[in-house]
Amino acid sequence: METPAIPMPKDGREQQVLDKLTSIRDQLLLLKRDRTKYIRSQDVMGHYEQLVDLVKELNEIRKGDHEHVENRVDKVLESCFQLISLFFMTIGRTTDVPAAYALTSTVKRLLDHLTEAGLFSPKDLDSLANTLSKLDGILRGGDAQHSPYLVELLSKREALCKTMLAKLQQKLDQLDKPLQVTYEKLISIMRSMSLANTKPKFSVSEVTKLQANLKEIEASRVDGKIVDAEGNPYRGSDEVSDLLKRCLAWSEIVLDRKGAIPEAFQAKYDTLTSVRNDLEKLSITQAWSLRETDLYDFQRELDKIDESRINGNFIDDEGQPAELYVQRTLLYLIRRSYGYIYYLMNSSEPVSEALLPIYNQLQTLKRCLIEVKNSGGVSSVRELYPYVMKLTSIDNMRVDGKFMVGNDIPEGQGSISELLAECFDLNYELRVAADELENSKDNDEEEQGVKMSKE
Template sequence: HPVLEQLIAIRHRLSALKKDRDSYTKPETVLNLWNDTKAQIEKLSELRSENLWNSDSRNRVNDVLDDVMSLLSLFFMSIGRTRESPAVYAQLVTQYLDQLVEMGVYTEALLLPTEGRLKDIEEIINADAQRPDISEPIIKLIRRKLAKCKETLQALLANLHEVSEDLKPVQNELVELRRQLSILAGRAGGFSETEIQEIQKKLRKIDNRRVDGKFMAPDGSIPAGQALVVGLLEQLFEETHDLMASTDSISESLTPIADRLKEIKGQLERLSLTHRWTLRETDLYTFQLQLQEIEKLRVDGKFVDSEGKVPEGQTLLNFLLRACYRLMSKMLSESVPVAEALMPVYNQLSTVRRCLIEVTKWGAPDSGKSYIRNGRAGALSNSHNLSVRELYPYQMKLASIDNMRQNGTFYDEDGMIPEGQGVCVAILNECYDILHDLISKVEDEDNSNSDE
């Protein structure tokens, strides 16, 4: 299959590029690979007619294409082109929503940011659909993935809307207990039987509120949404039972999977804390592949042992999987439209801005109000009277960053102009504004003191 061969070759080139950590990824390299991929998608579209993404015709070509699109998507993010169709492909993390469906525990507060992100992605795709350089098969491919996410999200929201206002407090209590269980299950040092028993006690209290198996409204009526809330309660009882069985040790056959998931979760947690400084978006692809491999071990949604039996410890693995997908989804949604070559500048400016805002909060003359409006220095608290001398380091740091520009533009080491100029210049200007406000306030205070 010529298309498959070409896609495999593109995947090899992308993998090699991902492993090269000695230099920043050049935008033209990514764009050349993207053009090659577009050509293959168009060929595939001609070959398969309208059945290009029919799930019945899924085969190795689809799987390799999905790999290629995921990697390309992450590369588009790493060169700062986050608001283009290829970049959104990896952000459509269908597995995270699938995990929510499977686990059955979510609130509107958890789903609303996802809904907002999907609307944003849809706008990006609609804008790109008008561009002459992006053909219909490409847009169809990305729209197909978006549609799957939207469909899952709508099903989740519809379930929530089934629950009447009278039942919402019970549902929220159960979701909070599930969150506590999730924290226990993911804890590196494990958890004790007593901790699980505490949650079981709370579940029994909630269960005791039922009358003839139903939760009642204050007026004695039976509110809508019983099936969902009672189902959630029963599921939590099952999960606490399963986790109790896992306190000493989970089934021997599942231990390697649990250990691997804990390791992945730990690595993702460390990355999520430091990712602005150390993460290449393409690093997430490796984790995605590892999680997919683990998911493939399931039979009918369950992890089984060598004899085909379903051992204790399913809940623990599901909690760990969901935590990994949630961390990946969070990091992808936080990606800023700044190319990798410009990230050191962006990080330094963000740090200076954060420091200046802190100084604004606590470090200068007081005029009775202490807050900042739109990042500009407002009045300041009186815990410490600043001097102009103490603001010199900030002036020097901003000047050194500003001096990296040539004719107002930041260049990379190859003399190219990386994405993210607007973002960096906006933060630089904001820092100057805050600094100038601080200096003028300090000088005004000095003048008023000398007048006295």
Template sequence: MHKHIQEVPKEEEASLAYFLEVRSFLSRLKQNRTQYLNSKDVLSSYQRVLTKVCELDAIRKNAHQISPDNATTLIHNAELHNRVDSVLDDVFQLLSLSFLTVGLKNSAPATYASLSTVQRLLEHLDESNVFTHHDLRPIKERLDEISKIVAHSSPPTECRDSDLSIDNDNITDEKNRNKIEEDLLLRAKLNHCLQEYDHIESKLEEIDSGLQETMEKLFQLRRGLLSLAAYSKRKMHANSSQTKSTDAPMSQVSINEKLHALKSELVEIESHRDPSGKFISAATGQVATKGQNVLNGLLDDCHDLINDLSHHDVVTLDSKLQPIYENLIEIKTTLENLLVTRRWTLRETDLFGYQKRLSEIDKLRVNGKFPTSSTETKGQSILLYLLRRCYAIIYKLLECSEPVSEALQKIHNQLSTVRRCLLELKRMGGVENDRELYPYQMKLASLDNMRVDGIFYDSEGNIPEGQGTLNALLAECFDILHELKIEAEERQGSDAEGSEHTCLSDTNTDAFNESSEVATPRSADSTNTYERLQPRAKFLDVSKQYARGDDNDDDDDDEDDEEEEEYSANYSEHSYEDDEDDYATTSHAED
């Protein structure tokens, strides 16, 4: 249900003219790709707009006899909503996206665009009654994060733009009033989102805990059918188009296979109902009272989608719905491509155009349905699915924004790429030597040389936002590079030590083999030497034996006997026999 737009009161016409002029200026600024957005210009425009908003709020409070000191704001009031509020919403959207573009993601004004997108998502979730705790959890986390940013926000940097007609003596009071108005606007929008979230969450609590798992399965099944219907419709659109699309649709065989699998899942879910058609709780095994209507409604939607897909090769739409479908498909495809190429091609202010197009499509609905030339409702679910999917993608793109100005985005992308490469090298075990790290060293050195006294400047000599992020990223890359160099040096040292040990072992082995060859009697000279030594050993032993046998020999000297015994003690019994055999063999060979 859309707000009734009233006529613009005469006292607000001047404010409307000013906001229209600002919107045109910001639109031209975002379309100018020849230069980057400057945070100083964005902050100056924001301060001027807040000043006019304070004046507009005072005019409305005076017209309705409300005290100017009242801690409320009549901006975006549902009862007083007119064209001024619509144009002002566009201005705040553009300013919020501009804050994201210049890298001021964590500032309070930058949260306005996120709050607007979250509000749209919550309204569609409430209308569709198709959501789970998994859908609400990230939204709640984002709302809590925005609450902290708004609570701890500080006044914007003092504006020095010469176009501002602000008295220097009253600059502090002016900024304080702007800060108060900013808090009132953001808190009002934030509270509206929180109330909408609490309302949606209360619907989940009405479902029996034993039916939560069944509800999750039905939600996933319904989303799968809607996605399949969108692909099926795109197939017909691609076949009728003469141009080739880079995003090729699914084949009819794949669609039929997926449809058959989804049918089987639906039959399995229906098996958990009693004969009266009520779902049985998985916890108690009995019929649960809470949540039956929600589950039966989801089940009917799934059956309707399956029937549409089963009886037609492709889903046909009403003639009035066909242009809407093609427009939504184009927006969805473009946004999905931006999810992949956002680091190089996305300028956050570009999202304003997609938001406006989606808002215009959303306004075409009457009582939640798109008008058709017939009474059939076929295709309504597909269009609503595509519309909500586009809002969800815009939400993701806003959350993926980095706190870095677009003037430094190229450097940020290069540092991020180098960091990913270095982490991948480290994960794969490092490098073999320092030479493999030279390309990364040269790239980091070139990026480091772009700094002047530790600061990255843009082409005009300004200091863009995101200095801390880039310096931290650069330092992390140098740390990873240093760790890889140390690991490579340690690996080289261990390899060199292992090679030296292997070389030493080979040297000892060669020396041992050489000494063995010298000791082994291989030549004739060595054989003769061996023969000369062998009789002496035998003679000594024989003399020893003879001396032991002759007890009456007075000429034997005791010292000689001791010397002979000491010499012969070096030979064992077995060695002696072996030597004798060798000697005999050698002598026989000589004969």
């Protein structure tokens, strides 16, 4: 695992802490790569407790050091917490404070990029605001259970993220509401063009259609302004008009270059497209194939490329900055990939990976039962037999009310039991409705028979 070229600690005591941290990180990496067995809570908690003890030791060593310069210890410590955080997600402890570490790192990274680009939609900010609210609840509820160092660190990071988010929201609030719709559409078109630009086969027609949408917006302006029904310019018209110009200019560049990347930046481009594509696949199949610790390798790869920029620019081997087209293309891939990581972390279920197969089956059953209910139910109880048999087979897997794996009781028992109960309730509702329908049919047939006999 690569560690950035930063100084080694000068204090011999810190060197000892570094050796221990490196050992923990290596053990976590080995545990992450072992696919022969699921990750158990006791494996993770042992490493977490060792890490907390080392943090206490490090704080004692650095007490009174107000001029501390970040060294290798800080970087390895960060890697350890990042890994531990993803392990907590993997074992289903998604609402514990350590699980929040990786998510706050990703939120901070996304906000950095949104601030740098100055391009964001209301949906972007709403999603991040909801996530920060969720993290706030986790941190408030975990003060007594977890390391004060970790709680304080995450609280400061969360506060910083909230400040950054508020500044972005202020920029958005400067636009009149109707204009925000146009602004969001432009952001969507810009991203769609960037997506088309990074596909394996470039489609001229796809980008041309997007460009036509831009020209429609341009044609609707009056004297270069976006105006209301009375002809008065909206507040923020100039800003949105500038964005429109940027979008039109980008469409011309994309159509001219057709996805061609200079040789000097081809390796970075290939790495980033590979990461983006892998994360995209995981976002589709994550319920069945994702182990949250896998995200660590993706993050390290992205961080390494993102942090290799100098003054915000990508530099080739000769020290020359990338042209605008390359710069925007690489940044789009990085930001898109971080977005996928953010989505996958937010989608992490509060269930151990050992129980995910059962949890996913129940999720599928629930969706099927809801679909059956919404489409009018069943005509007879017999149609529910397959659902009943599957639910009963899952229910019978419990031992003393618990879903066991060997002698272990994995995390997420409450979530699975609750989901199983919801499925049984849906099945019961459908059965009652089917019984009533059958009884109604029997009564109708009986009445019809009596009527015919009288005739």
